[in-house]
Amino acid sequence: MTHAKKKQPLAQRPGLTMADLAKLAGVSKITISRALSDSPLVNVETRERLQELARKHGYKLNVSARNLRLRRSHTVAVIVEMKPSSGRTMWDPYPLSLLGGISQELTSAGYSVLLTTRQGAADASVQSADGLILLGQGVRQDAVRLYDKLGMPMVVWGAAGQGGDSHIVVGSDNRQGGISVAERFLSIGRRNPVFIGNPDHPEMAQRLFGFVDELADHGIKPLLLRRADFTLESGVDAVRSLHSRKVRFDAIFACSDLLAMGAIRALVELGLSVPNDVSVIGYDDTPLGASFLPPLSTVRQNWQEGGVLLARKVLALIHSQPVQSQMMATTLVVRST
Amino acid sequence: MTHAKKKQPLAQRPGLTMADLAKLAGVSKITISRALSDSPLVNVETRERLQELARKHGYKLNVSARNLRLRRSHTVAVIVEMKPSSGRTMWDPYPLSLLGGISQELTSAGYSVLLTTRQGAADASVQSADGLILLGQGVRQDAVRLYDKLGMPMVVWGAAGQGGDSHIVVGSDNRQGGISVAERFLSIGRRNPVFIGNPDHPEMAQRLFGFVDELADHGIKPLLLRRADFTLESGVDAVRSLHSRKVRFDAIFACSDLLAMGAIRALVELGLSVPNDVSVIGYDDTPLGASFLPPLSTVRQNWQEGGVLLARKVLALIHSQPVQSQMMATTLVVRST
DNA sequence: GCCGCATATGATATCGATATCTTGATATCG
DNA sequence: CGATATCAAGATATCGATATCATATGCGGC
Incomplete structure (x- = not known):
């Protein structure tokens, strides 16, 4: 030295x-x-x-000086959670589109967005923010609990809490998403539906519950096919396994568009017709779905809007206004599958 | 009131x-x-x-107090630029994956990431940062020039400047990407290549230049097919127009994977074989490309790594260490097309 | 001509942390 | 034994902006 x-x-x-x-x-x-x-x-x-x-x-x-004097930072921290298992961060298009809405809304309200990956829990910069937005709740809500202790205005993106949350939750109404798919299947007379996804994710669990409950009202019990990866290959694989087990099915609700596309490809390979033999509905309305052959039916969630909502709610909290959790409606987009 | x-x-x-x-x-x-x-x-x-x-x-x-006293903020502002024409922001997977790398690297160096959309040019919060990362240069570098005036440590993502930049640029080596595609086409004996993309984007222009120059060395002049949208439909449309104009071609270099997939679909519809009749190479190595049928050949850029590089360079600038612009190598991924 | 009031500006204290300069106590050495 | 390091801790000033209280000026009304 x-x-x-x-x-x-x-x-x-x-x-x-x-x-x-x-x-x-x-x-x-x-x-x-x-x-x-x-x-x-x-x-x-x-x-x-x-x-x-x-x-x-x-x-x-000099922003620091002003913030010091005014005892506020005009900053909202956005904490991007790691994905539960895989070491990868949540840097997939999904949470990132939320960021778009968040940033837009906060910026135009004169607030800054501080982006953090969860790491040192008690990161000083986070604590100096006026509010918190948490993307991804962490395994079994641990992240939520951790940040909850800070006692700061906080809004979480994700599945609705199981009652009595101390914090505000904004999310897509996954349950309703599942219901709408069930309704669609029922309306076109399908009797043997399959669900492909991973119920370990709270969001997916909600989709499953909505799906199952709605079908149950009509005396139908869907088959649950657990798949951890949300890749196209995983979808292919899922359908093949159904086929090799000689399962009878006429409808598939896949928890992601990629899974759905994979499923369709496998179906076609097996000589089955979509949607005549099997109807398939995906989730997310990814850009490619619409261009897929055949164009994919799917459940759309509006991320951008979700981000805006998140931002508005933290701001409201910061200004001590009354705020409630909110689930955003999803839209069933019926195309050709 | x-x-x-x-x-x-x-x-x-x-x-x-x-x-x-x-x-x-x-x-x-x-x-x-x-x-x-x-x-x-x-x-x-x-x-x-x-x-x-x-x-x-x-x-x-109290971070503000400390920052005031120490006259630094331990913060780097990331400015996400709007897309030139379309009102949409750059909230596509692309710049966002950069964010992943940036955030990771800065956070672990003890810096915070301030996320901003370009709006009020002289946003106070930006000026209080220790450094700047600019994603997207804006139409004709106007954004770059604007922020350059602030005289802060700044690193820009994008195409290499045309000589004598006052700021540091990190980007994918688009020119080399174009060259590698040309080499591939040449090596498999293609003589009538087509380029689909929009040279108004500096990045794409570089790809085109590399492509053209390399081909020129072998006495070949590719056809330029300008397409503004990078959608699958646009790719379909491009090939159809080639066909209706009775153009002879045996290779397509598409500036995005979506364009490429659209092109392939159109080719198949027209009864042409890929890659026997026409070879197609895309750009970006989007997840779907690999699962496409047939699996798509493409040029891969490593966004995550790009983000890390950006972060390292600003940090170096902030610490007054010598820094140079850098183009990241691209990889030609040859699959079946 | 004095009081009250509005308008425009200034003086001072303060936000919370840290650099710099001192001070006091103990240890070391010729 | 006195001089000088060495270590531990305190006093004070300071970063730059703003809240609060105080001051100066002009003007109308009685």
Whole structure:
């Protein structure tokens, strides 16, 4: 080690302060502050003069100082949870589209978005935020509980809690999604439906429950085919296994579009006709589904809107307004399968 | 209006301060500060005692105060650019996978990620960051120029600048991607290649240039088919138009996997064999490509890694270390098309 | 001509943490 | 034994912005 490296002597980007501007303009710094925040307490002319001055000199507000004084950060932390098992992060299109809505809404409300991956639980930067948005609840809600303890305004994306949550939950109404698929199958006279997915995911479990319950009302009990991967291959594989076990089925509800597409491919290979012999409905309405041959029927959830909702709810919480959990309606998109 | 709503009397989450802890422990606050930052200036025993105390009382560092004092924010702003024309934001899987790598790398270096959509150019929160990562350069580099003026450490994702950039650029080596496709076509004896894409995007332009240049070395001039949308339909449409214009072609380089898949579908419909009659190569290596029938050949770019690189470079810039622009190699993935 | 009131501006204290400079106590050495 | 390190901890100033209280000026009414 040649040099002390840890203690930098305080970085210094030059940057004017309000005090500097004040000196330049021959007024007090408080007047600058007021002028720049459009306070009616300062004369219109002075105000404009000072604003012009600030602009000319490229003045930049020191956010830390303001936040310190005002005891708030105008920041919402978004915590992206790791996926339960696989080491991969949740950086799939799915939670990320939420981010779009979140960012849009918060930014236009004058808030900043602090993006974090869950790591050091007690990350200081998270605690300094005014609110929290949690994407992905973690295995058995552990993440939720962890952050809940911070006592900050918090909104969680995911499946509805099993009653009495202390925090707000926003999510797609997975149960209703499952119901709508069941209704569709019933309406076209299917009697032997199969569910492909992984009920270990709370969301998928809800879909399954809705599906099962609705069918039960009509005396039908679907077959549950558990599949951990949501890949096309997994869908292919699922159908093949059904076939080799000589299961009779005439409808498939797949928990993702990829699974559904795989299923269809396998069906076609087996010489079965979609949807004549077997009807298939996927989930998510991924862009490709519509272009698939045949065009895929699916359940659509609006991520973008979900993000906006999440953002609005944290903001409401932050401003101490009453807020309720909310499930967003899903849409059954009937195409050709 | 019933009440003054704008001026809240200073929000107050209780929260201990170092001063409080100091009083509790009977030491001075500076000692607390030192103890909590593991300074060797304080006795090991006292240090541990104080740390324990802080933990017990759930002390939380006030980040704003520290940032103010230290004149840094330990924050990097990531600015997600709007797509040039379409009103849609860049919230597609593409830039978002970059985010994954960025977030991972910055977080583990102790930095926070501030996510912003480009909006008010001079967003205060951006200026308070220690560095900038720009995803998407905007129409004709306007975004880049805008942020460049801030004079902050900045790294841009995208096509290599046309010489003499003042900022660092990290990107996929699109030119090389184009070249590798050309080489492949040449090696399997194709003489009439077509390029489908939109050269208005700097990235795609690079792909085209590489493609064209490499082919030119062998006396071949590809046909350029301009398509603005990167959808499957657009690919279908492109091939149909080729066919109706009775163009002779035996290879297609499509600028996105979706385009490629559309092209293949259209070819099959027209009774042409892939790859016997026409070879097709896409771009991006989207998950579906591998499962497509036939499995799609494509050019892969590693987004995750790109994000990591971006993050490392800003950090280096922030620490005043020498940094250079870098193009990441692409991989030609040859499957069946 | 004095009081009251509105308007415009200033002085000061403060938010919470840390750099820097001091001070006090103990240890080391010639 | 006195001089000088070494270690531990405190006092103070400071980062930049803003809330709060105080001050100056103008103007109309009685």
